[in-house]
């Protein structure tokens with residue numbers, strides 16, 4: 343019980359740290375690669391276009407082609423391919439397996455039998471149509487997740503926020519997202535620091551009860567901190583002339599590179615459309 | 621008389637009406653003066669600075685700013701409010717609070733944008749101020765990923781870009797290495813020589829002589845216990861010891877144990 347508790351505690355801390363590293367690190371977004379240099383508005387729109395197209399593709403080879411393009415873009419954007427594959431493939435099983443695996447069997451997708459399995463007297467037949475459908479589905483998920491991850495790791499968080507703002511998403515929503523981001527960061531930081539502080543004082547072997555008390559106290563403390571933070575941040579905004587309606591600088595510029603990217607996307611989309619409807 | 625910037629008479633303030641933070645403060649600040657506010661933690665320094673920046677208003681007492689009485693209602697008027705914000709700038713004690721934008725650049729230009737400055741002018745000032753503080757390389761970084769020294773510089777830039785006549789700084793050198801602290805002190809001296817009024821709260825007795833003509837010493841009961849020229853205050857060992865600004869240190873020196881008051885550097889930062 344005690345051991346377990348410690349293990350859970352440890353895993354939570356690790357997960358939080360991983361989250362902090364992966365969500366909050368702008369490491370890849372700061373590299374000077376191809377996608378990073380594009381106008382964030384155009385990049386967002388073109389990636390949305392890719393995502394919509396992927397939904398309608400019926401041919402696995404077209405998807406494969408797009409996936410290769412995605413990996414190529416990642417490469418051109420100075421992203422470590424291993425990192426990228428790891429990041430995307432973590433999500434793919436989650437999205438696909440549960441939906442796709444049942445579909446390969448004849449009960450769900452009738453068709454020509456490829457293989458039959460006999461599990462506990464239950465005869466399962468894998469059908470060609472079922473397998474094909476499932477692979478198409480997995481490929482579709484893979485490609486769209488890859489594009490989404492690629493967009494998010496090559497774009498700074500504030501640029502995404504700014505894109506939202508420029509697309510006339512209400513101010514208050516954008517501000518709230520920004521604030522949430524701050525709170526989560528602060529929260530993880532406090533948890534990490536507290537954990538370190540406890541460890542340095544009493545070692546990792548905290549009694550279950552006192553561990554609980556420490557956590558409860560910290561949550562109370564966190565509420566108080568975030569309340570004060572909010573009040574003080576508001577003061578800091580007032581002090582610099584904030585009157586309740588933030589003014590943002592729209593300094594995005596469309597460059598030649600962006601126009602080239604737009605033409606490239608148009609060509610790819612044209613080809614995808616042609617092959618998909620052949 | 622005409623060059624008085626702040627005039628506080630018997631000012632009281634308490635948080636939420638029950639946590640007293642200032643108990644009858646009298647202060648006068650003349651234009652171009654350098655003022656230091658010193659005192660232990662919780663003696664009301666930050667509260668005073670927030671009152672001077674009109675972020676909170678006294679429960680009791682009277683404040684005159686630029687010769688006119690300061691009232692909370694005045695800030696309902698946008699012109700009045702923006703005009704005041706252009707003239708008076710505050711650099712907060714905790715840069716994590718002052719820096720609330722996703723990137724350093726946005727934080728620095730937040731003030732000028734709210735105050736309706738022209739885009740070209742903002743770009744020009746941004747270039748100058750980041751060059752002056754040597755923070756050009758951080759512009760696209762997120763402020764909360766920076767080191768404490770870098771954060772303080774960014775916080776300074778975000779206020780200095782407004783170019784206020786009166787600069788209020790809440791423990792600007794706390795937690796900094798001596799070299800960075802030195803740069804900040806030099807910058808303050810330079811700004812003062814250009815005619816800016818500088819009001820600083822600090823624990824750092826090393827810098828007081830340079831950054832102040834007049835020092836106000838706050839006591840634990842949130843009152844001013846003494847004020848006067850910085851040299852005189854610094855000579856008053858007993859006073860400084862009584863208010864937790866120095867502590868007695870003993871150490872070995874040539875085989876003997878010496879006991880003498882020791883100036884605090886960063887022990888008090890919260």
Ligand SMILES: Nc1ncnc2c1ncn2[C@@H]1O[C@H](COP(=O)(O)OP(=O)(O)O)[C@@H](O)[C@H]1O
Pocket residue numbers: 570635636639640641659660661662663664665666667668
């Ligand atoms: N937001 C707040 N709510 C309640 N009490 C506060 C708040 N801020 C400060 N105080 C209290 O007011 C007093 C003065 O605090 P402060 O002005 O921050 O002192 P200093 O800056 O000298 O450390 C302290 O007793 C402190 O606990």
Ligand SMILES: [Mg+2]
Pocket residue numbers: 665666667713790
């Ligand atoms: Mg303070």
